[in-house]
Amino acid sequence: MPQPYELIRFAVCDQVATLTFHNPAKxxxxxxxxxEEIAEVVATVRRDRSIRALVLTGEGTHFCSGGDLSNIASVGLDNAGWRERLTNLHDWLQDLLTLDRPIIAAVDGAAYGAGFSLALLADFIIATPRARFCMSFIKVGLVPDCAAFYTLPRIVGPQRARELMLSAREVGAQEALALGxxxxxxxxxxxxxxxxxxARSFVQASPVAVSLIKRALAAPGHDLATLLELEANAQSLAMGTPDHRDAVQRFLRKEPASFVWPAQP
Structure with a gap:
């Protein structure tokens, strides 16, 4: 079947979906x-329960260089128009950020501006030594978008997030590793x-447990009592799943576990 998309590629193989940004000329x-195309794919992934993990990556030697400034300059919207255009992103950004399955971002080359923000939506970022991350927005008089105000401080802490956003300095691969x-x-x-x-390792993981872990981790602002209540509710649900019962029986029979994190290549 021909691809219905112009600027992305989307494929599903062995219950793993891969979304590739495909605009290599830019x-x-x-x-x-x-x-628009990403929004369609996110909706597809959320509907298709057979998909157990999602990989985000870029075509060629770059992940995503950020917003297309030539397009921004030619649009000519007023403040209200820009606000409407940007808020139209919020549904699929929230759907991606709250996806109840693991997301792996594979980053090579530039992850600048919105590209950095998109990578931060993933649960795991793996990168090449030539990967470069940059909150470049202030260089063109803009503020970070695509949920970066939410994601970046939660990963690197508020002080370092402030520094990266206000300086717009480039973070190389080794520093990105050190910062988490x-x-x-x-x-x-x-x-x-x-x-x-x-991604394939999660095909054998309990989808209920994965969903509950992601949901609990999305709420770290709660007090201890609230989190303990959330923990009890989540664990009681997990204990009733076939995946848990099968895992216990495998352990008692001294058989290998179904879910195994892949060893380093």
């Missing part, structure tokens, strides 16, 4: 048409295989 710049932005670094030729291996 280093996979984030254009309005790309946003990236989980692993891999050579470019191994990046996609590693992303797929991580």
């Amino acid at each position: 280093r996979n710049a984030f254009e309005p048409r790309m946003r 932005i990236a989980m692993e670094l891999h050579p470019p030729e191994q990046l996609q295989a590693r992303a797929q291996a991580l």
